[in-house]
Amino acid sequence: MAANKKARTDPPYELLYWPGIPGRGEFIRLAFEAAGVSYKDTANESEDGVKAVISLIDSSSTGTDGNPPPFAPPALRIPGEGPDGKPLLIYQTPSILSYLGPKLGLAGTNEAEQQWILSHTLTALDLSNEAHETHHPIAVAKTYEEQKEESLKKATDVREARIPKFLGFFERVLKGNEEKGKGKYLVGDKLSYADTTLWHVLSGLLFAFPKEIEARKGGFELLFGTFYESVKEASGVKEYLASGRRKPFSMGMFRYYPELDRQ
Amino acid sequence: MAANKKARTDPPYELLYWPGIPGRGEFIRLAFEAAGVSYKDTANESEDGVKAVISLIDSSSTGTDGNPPPFAPPALRIPGEGPDGKPLLIYQTPSILSYLGPKLGLAGTNEAEQQWILSHTLTALDLSNEAHETHHPIAVAKTYEEQKEESLKKATDVREARIPKFLGFFERVLKGNEEKGKGKYLVGDKLSYADTTLWHVLSGLLFAFPKEIEARKGGFELLFGTFYESVKEASGVKEYLASGRRKPFSMGMFRYYPELDRQ
Secondary structure (H helix, E strand, C coil), rough: CCCHHHHHCCCCEEEEEECCCCCCCCHHHHHHHCCCCCCHHHHHHHHCCHHHHHHHCCCCCCCCCCCCCCCCCEEEEEECCCHHHHCCEECCCHHHHHHHHHHHHCCCCCCHHHHHHHHHHHHHHHHHHHHHHHCCCCCCCCCCHHHHHHHHHHHHHHHHHHHHHHHHHHHHHHCCCHHHCCCCCCCCCCCHHHHHHHHHHHHHHHHHCHHHHHHHHCCHHHHHHHHHHHHHHHCCHHHHHCCCCCCCCCCCCCCCCCCCCCC | HHHHHHHHCCCCCEECCCCCCCCCHHHHHHHHHHHHCCCCCCCHHHCCCHHHHHCCCCCCCCCCCCCCCCEEEEEEECCCCCCCCEEEEEECHHHHHHHHHHHHCCCCCCHHHHHHHHHHHHHHHHHHHHHHHHCCCCCCCCHHHHHHHHHHHHHHHHHHHHHHHHHHHHHHHHHHHHHCCCCCCCCCCCHHHHHHHHHHHHHHHHHHHHHHHHHHHHHHHHHHHCCCCCHHHHCHHHHHHHCCCCCCCCCCCCCCCCCCCCC
16 A cells, blocks of 8 residues: 555656647656556646756757757656666657556567557657648748648648548558457557557547548548547546546647638 | 578568668668678569568558558568567568667667667657658658749758757767767667667768758767768678668658758
């Protein structure tokens, strides 16, 4: 009991990511939530927690505690696991997930499954990057309004060519694994971080392009009929969604601009 | 001797990627070459080898030999390592590199280094994706000429904002690791697949944006002064570059359009 209490109040994992939005941090949060493992979400847990995120990407830093500087959030800090017993700091969503996966029991049951899970996760993240580019096709540092004309073109291509290609691919992955996964899991017969990652991307697409996805989802029965609903009900994920702790989509990677959706 | 000969004529690893260009396959090739491990480069080794790549991404496939379908090349096939002793097939450049890294001795000496190497590799690949987007900002399936106007805008942003940000980051990584790495290695004191990956991206930038990089490289002394020259001379890499087997850049990810370079 004491150990449990300590695990909850003094979690070993610290997520460093921007507050207030799901963003790329959400892929990490979902892994922790699905595994039922506590974590500190620094920037969301205190007023000045965001300072830790900002200092992380100080453009003059050559790293801290023997760790290299991270390029961008999210980063994960793990006390005691770094050089000379200092904290370990790693960054890049797929790298963090590949580190956590085996530790959280979300990386399959053998080396082959572990690699497929990473491969599918990278593919789902590529899709989320393309969704981001629909409102920022020219310059990340400029506003949507400054690149609206190009956004309309980019969004058309992403909706008409890219989204169907990705969705069709994941439908085939589910189909190929149907005997083991029953349409609920991309790889093997249990939940992995590829499932939680793809699920979040699908939920982002439903937010950003509701008309487009509504028109297309019938063509992807396993994906929207079985998989999407099943991950929502998975142990840990269900409790998280009910908790109100999940931040709503707003002005992050996935944004709702009606003019970028199907007309 | 016999075992060595067999290893050269019947390599255990098969790279499946488009022929004739470096492309994303080059990140995998460089890892093999740096490790001195033989591999079959199917599409470059025979006239109809490309058929194996095309069949890989058959849009009706649900996978082969118990493997999931790959989303896109590159893919790596490893005989005997898949389900029930069948070939294992994995895809996505960072997933393939993270699988090969420890086996080829290119993934550092402990878990922390292994994760940093993957993180930096992902960041270098993000930069190569942005270089690709300079000539394809709107639609991958359309020609450059169809999106030239947007390309001019995108390339300006990538050259003026993104490239300096990435180069500055990697200069700081080298600086932070200077005691161990002497400016030659991003992580620790030996070559990793993060080094070969970043090196290829830098060589691609030198090809695509010669004026821009020439004007900026003085600001990144470790990166262009030490690191870039050192990886070129690394065991295995040097022999590969001298062999003539490395495909020249042409119309792949990195392209030279004078109008997209600094004027």
